[in-house]
Amino acid sequence: MQVTEPDKDQFRNTISTVDEKGKRVWVYPKKQFGKYFNRRQITAYFLLALMVSGPFIKIGGEPLLMINILERKFVFFGQIFWPEDIFLFAFGMIAFVVLVIVFTVVFGRLFCGWACPQTIFMEFIFRRIEYLIDGDRNQQKQLDKMPWNGHKIFKRVLKWSIFWIISFLIANIFLAYIVGGDGLKNIILDNPSDHIAGLVALVIFTTVFFSVFTWFREQVCIAICPYGRLQGVLLDKNSIVVAYDQKRGENRALFKKGEDRKAAGKGDCISCHQCVDVCPTGIDIRNGTQLECINCTLCIDACDHMMKSVGLPEKLIRFDSENSIQTGESWKLSKRAKAYIVLMFAIVGLLATLILTRKSLDVTILHVRGTTYQHVDEDTYSNIYELTVTNKTQDAHQIHFEVLSENASLEIVGGNFVLKKGEQLKRNMILKMNQQFITGPKTEVTVGVFSGDNLISEKEIDFSGPGF
Numbered sequence: 001m002q003v004t005e006p007d008k009d010q011f012r013n014t015i016s017t018v019d020e021k022g023k024r025v026w027v028y029p030k031k032q033f034g035k036y037f038n039r040r041q042i043t044a045y046f047l048l049a050l051m052v053s054g055p056f057i058k059i060g061g062e063p064l065l066m067i068n069i070l071e072r073k074f075v076f077f078g079q080i081f082w083p084e085d086i087f088l089f090a091f092g093m094i095a096f097v098v099l100v101i102v103f104t105v106v107f108g109r110l111f112c113g114w115a116c117p118q119t120i121f122m123e124f125i126f127r128r129i130e131y132l133i134d135g136d137r138n139q140q141k142q143l144d145k146m147p148w149n150g151h152k153i154f155k156r157v158l159k160w161s162i163f164w165i166i167s168f169l170i171a172n173i174f175l176a177y178i179v180g181g182d183g184l185k186n187i188i189l190d191n192p193s194d195h196i197a198g199l200v201a202l203v204i205f206t207t208v209f210f211s212v213f214t215w216f217r218e219q220v221c222i223a224i225c226p227y228g229r230l231q232g233v234l235l236d237k238n239s240i241v242v243a244y245d246q247k248r249g250e251n252r253a254l255f256k257k258g259e260d261r262k263a264a265g266k267g268d269c270i271s272c273h274q275c276v277d278v279c280p281t282g283i284d285i286r287n288g289t290q291l292e293c294i295n296c297t298l299c300i301d302a303c304d305h306m307m308k309s310v311g312l313p314e315k316l317i318r319f320d321s322e323n324s325i326q327t328g329e330s331w332k333l334s335k336r337a338k339a340y341i342v343l344m345f346a347i348v349g350l351l352a353t354l355i356l357t358r359k360s361l362d363v364t365i366l367h368v369r370g371t372t373y374q375h376v377d378e379d380t381y382s383n384i385y386e387l388t389v390t391n392k393t394q395d396a397h398q399i400h401f402e403v404l405s406e407n408a409s410l411e412i413v414g415g416n417f418v419l420k421k422g423e424q425l426k427r428n429m430i431l432k433m434n435q436q437f438i439t440g441p442k443t444e445v446t447v448g449v450f451s452g453d454n455l456i457s458e459k460e461i462d463f464s465g466p467g468f
Helices: 035-056 083-107 110-114 117-134 137-145 150-179 181-189 192-216 218-224 226-234 298-310 322-327 335-357
Strands: 065-068 073-076 079-081 241-244 317-320 361-367 380-391 397-403 409-412 417-419 424-434 442-451 454-464
Touching: 035 065, 035 110, 035 117, 035 150, 035 181, 035 298, 065 150, 079 083, 083 110, 083 226, 083 335, 110 117, 110 226, 117 137, 117 150, 117 192, 117 218, 150 181, 150 192, 192 218, 241 322, 298 317, 317 322, 361 442, 361 454, 380 397, 380 454, 397 409, 417 424, 424 442, 424 454
Parallel strands: none
Antiparallel strands: 065 073, 073 079, 241 317, 361 380, 380 424, 397 417, 397 442, 409 424, 442 454
């Protein structure tokens, strides 16, 4: 039986998960195992373990990763960054975007299928639980069509309860990346009434995660994720993607034992539909590269299994570029990819230089808002300033200040202080100046910042005076 090939461009006019009436078509991916799936599974559980343990792993006493928006403290690989380092964050974001561009130009949406948290949680936690409770593809379909009897209610309540608990745990992990592992422990051990706002936030995020992994699922990858939209702009015919070899596979026809398919004008595709049945986004990879494809490789495993079963060569679906499939030539980096790679290394190099050369201590001295000079006595005037001192090192520092220009004296409210590693402190400083040194409304004063006996910074500040 010859299978008629569909219109090659018709699939681009619709989304596989939406029918002609605009209603959602639920995807029931078939349970699949294989070489690539096993590799993805190892990668996913390794990344999952790293993700869960990340807030509790410490380097030099600081978390591996923490994005504390509340205290404006950010930690990456044990290094602390403050709002003063916003330019580093900007360069870091640029470097990340260029890295994404390079990776997508060369490897397509490989990140989506192998490393994206959405995919890891969905396919290797929630989907695994669903298979255990609801069964495989056909059993899930039967259960959905079944009326709401005791059997169906039991399975739904059991599955949704487990999903909610896991979503709550995921919300706690994300909270740990904001407040730190120690902060999360304190919240758990403290009286819940002391953290009402935190509990409300946890419930909200738990509900979001539960909704994503219970109902939205592949719609996040297809319609919500901006990276999926970006892929369509970045891919070209030299990008390595999960691709179907049309030259070898067409014309599609069902398998007949002992038949010479080549003599009968048939390709190697036996129209078993397994590549479609296992796809978590519901597409037919034989139509070509599509926006919905996340390079999860399940179709490769399914196709290789069927090819092996009927005695045909494997790799009808494989990692390859469109040009390589059409020409038969080995894959090579395109000029565009090489240009992006050079740009990426340049930006990463600049970012590394900025990080390595940034100051160990950051000091800002500003007039306290709304204040002007004060008349202390007949010949002396004073100004009050706010000091902000940030320790960006892993060592404690004994901080004190001295006037190097010898035209004023200073006093730190509360006295000199010890700045612990990764700490940021604010103090008030009072400068006093005799009127003989006042040269106008603004008189320049040089203040030295010392760590122990070492001068680490000099600050030029203006002293406000009456301007004789």
